[in-house]
Amino acid sequence: MSFRETTKCFGQVTAVGNVSLDIEDGSFVALVGASGSGKSTLMKMINRLVEPDSGCVLIDGQDVRTVFAPELRRTMGYVFQGIGLFPHLTVAENIAIGPRLSGTRLPVERIADLLDGVELDKSYAARMPHELSGGQRQRIGVARALAADPKLLLMDEPFGALDPVTRDALGKRVRALHDRLALTTVMVTHDMAEALLLADRVLVMEAGTIVTDCTPRELLSGKGCTTAQELVAVPRDQAKALADLAS
């Protein structure tokens, strides 16, 4: 996937300014940066929830604007905070909604497989969303995103509202699914520790541009701009403080 000189403005605000970027198939990319730096806008141009003012997004060399938006979105999973399950549909119906809209009925075994992928028992299929915890709802969101066998998984603060233990477990689970299904994953997160632990590549955004593009190892060895290093300092200082406490 590539961004080519991609720009999106909202009035006077340049949310994304002239970004060019290649994302390799199979990679797990984290987008981090301060609130308002343009992470969500950049991501939403991939699934056409936002259209660029200039430049383009290419998938397999094809401009996403040449693909009918609902058709395009069926080829990518999208997980966002507060996942938006349909309250009057069961878990199974929620998971199957994408394929159903395109005329495919998911077999019961496939639903069970998808639940298993997010470490939920198949008995959850019959539950209603209000009978689930927040973490379980996010798991269903991930299962739903994977229901149509996408190659690309887009996640916008997917674990933001979860407690730290659930967040850690679900993050690891998603990374395992990414590897097993050979997905290309783009994840927006505020949490540099999460980005360092889950991603192959971390992009730091500031005022609509990518100011650092490094691997976690490079970031931890001091590479990247000041903003990136300030973000890395947070988990590093916490880890050091904890190690000091324990010694």
Ligand SMILES: Nc1ncnc2c1ncn2[C@@H]1O[C@H](COP(=O)(O)OP(=O)(O)OP(=O)(O)O)[C@@H](O)[C@H]1O
């Ligand atoms: N639909 C919109 N209308 C007007 N301005 C918008 C819209 N969407 C985003 N913006 C503005 O564009 C800029 C980038 O927003 P964006 O949501 O991409 O940032 P972000 O890095 O994802 O922020 P956060 O981490 O808070 O979600 C911000 O200044 C925001 O106010």
